[in-house]
Amino acid sequence: MRERLPRRRLAPGLALAAGLVSAVALMGILFSGRAATEAPGTPAPSSTPTQKGLTTMPDQPKGGAYRQLTPEEERVIVHKGTEPPFTGEYDDHFAPGVYTCRRCGAMLYRSQDKFRSGCGWPAFDDEIPGAVKSVPDKDGRRTEILCSHCGAHLGHVFTGERLTPKDTRHCVNSISMTFIPEEKVKYGRAIFAGGCFWGVEYWLQQQPGVVAVTSGYTGGTKENPTYEEVCAHTTGHLEAVEVLYDPIRVSYEQLAKLFFEIHDPTQADGQGPDRGPQYLSAIFYADDAQKEVAEKLIADLKARGMKVVTQVRPAGKFWPAEEYHQDYYFKKRGTPYCHARRKLW
Numbered sequence: 001m002r003e004r005l006p007r008r009r010l011a012p013g014l015a016l017a018a019g020l021v022s023a024v025a026l027m028g029i030l031f032s033g034r035a036a037t038e039a040p041g042t043p044a045p046s047s048t049p050t051q052k053g054l055t056t057m058p059d060q061p062k063g064g065a066y067r068q069l070t071p072e073e074e075r076v077i078v079h080k081g082t083e084p085p086f087t088g089e090y091d092d093h094f095a096p097g098v099y100t101c102r103r104c105g106a107m108l109y110r111s112q113d114k115f116r117s118g119c120g121w122p123a124f125d126d127e128i129p130g131a132v133k134s135v136p137d138k139d140g141r142r143t144e145i146l147c148s149h150c151g152a153h154l155g156h157v158f159t160g161e162r163l164t165p166k167d168t169r170h171c172v173n174s175i176s177m178t179f180i181p182e183e184k185v186k187y188g189r190a191i192f193a194g195g196c197f198w199g200v201e202y203w204l205q206q207q208p209g210v211v212a213v214t215s216g217y218t219g220g221t222k223e224n225p226t227y228e229e230v231c232a233h234t235t236g237h238l239e240a241v242e243v244l245y246d247p248i249r250v251s252y253e254q255l256a257k258l259f260f261e262i263h264d265p266t267q268a269d270g271q272g273p274d275r276g277p278q279y280l281s282a283i284f285y286a287d288d289a290q291k292e293v294a295e296k297l298i299a300d301l302k303a304r305g306m307k308v309v310t311q312v313r314p315a316g317k318f319w320p321a322e323e324y325h326q327d328y329y330f331k332k333r334g335t336p337y338c339h340a341r342r343k344l345w
């Protein structure tokens with residue numbers, strides 16, 4: 001399995017939908033490993049707090065059903081056809097936003113990863129983590145790429161052309177995708193506190209469908225708290241992680257179950273070796289639906305005899321932690337001392 005990229009940051013173009021979430025909230029959050037100057041807009045300070053929001057992608061059928069395809073869409077997406085070069089609507093399209101699967105709606109590519117290849121089809125040198133599956137093409141030469149969620153044919157991926165520093169070209173049929181402008185891209189958002197945020201972040205970054213994870217502080221009183229203030233117990237904040245995810249590929253309940261599996265929700269004085277009120281177990285819910293899921297899972301665990309002490313609290317401001325706390329285990333190329341996963345469901 002290839003190494004997963006850290007998913008802490010989002011491009012400014014991927015801000016949550018206006019009206020539900022302050023667009024400013026995510027302006028400063030960029031994918032790691034990609035220079036801020038490659039993305040449009042001016043990043044806000046990293047301490048900008050985010051507001052709540054839980055959404056689904058627009059114009060998708062309810063209940064996970066796939067969108068009805070036109071005959072031409074079906075020829076390409078189902079029967080692995082190819083649209084003629086220089087004819088697709090996204091070949092010369094460079095607006096900020098996200099390209100989604102035209103059949104299932106899963107997020108596939110970010111506009112920041114699109115480049116001019118001159119080949120006649122949209123080209124990207126990276127994918128949203130885990131969103132695209134590569135398989136050997138039946139022609140025996142090329143590598144076919146599919147939507148990892150629904151298996152829709154997207155096109156082919158090529159390496160060794162040296163067109164960009166990543167030396168990768170996803171050559172995608174326009175007709176396999178639907179572009180969502182940045183102001184309409186809608187992510188699910190969850191906030192979990194389960195001890196040292198390095199370990200919680202590490203595990204949530206592994207979950208397919210998670211687009212970005214940020215370590216930070218929430219639940220306290222002071223604006224823009226520092227790590228030292230939180231450790232000194234002067235602000236009431238907990239170490240927490242904010243998760244942005246594609247609701248097509250992963251549900252809030254799946255994430256909440258994972259959260260319970262990667263920490264001990266019965267420990268009342270902290271988490272593992274980390275003791276103190278900033279390490280307590282808590283779910284910060286964005287809406288009643290998230291609250292119901294959290295309470296249902298806690299009731300399920302209590303029914304099994306676990307003395308769960310996880311707090312269920314309304315989400316407030318989330319303050320991203322200092323840069324050196326972000327993607328900690330990815331940077332260190334290590335694994336958490338503080339968190340391990342055990343299956344509960």
Ligand SMILES: [Zn+2]
Pocket residue numbers: 101102103104105106147148149150151152
């Ligand atoms: Zn799909």
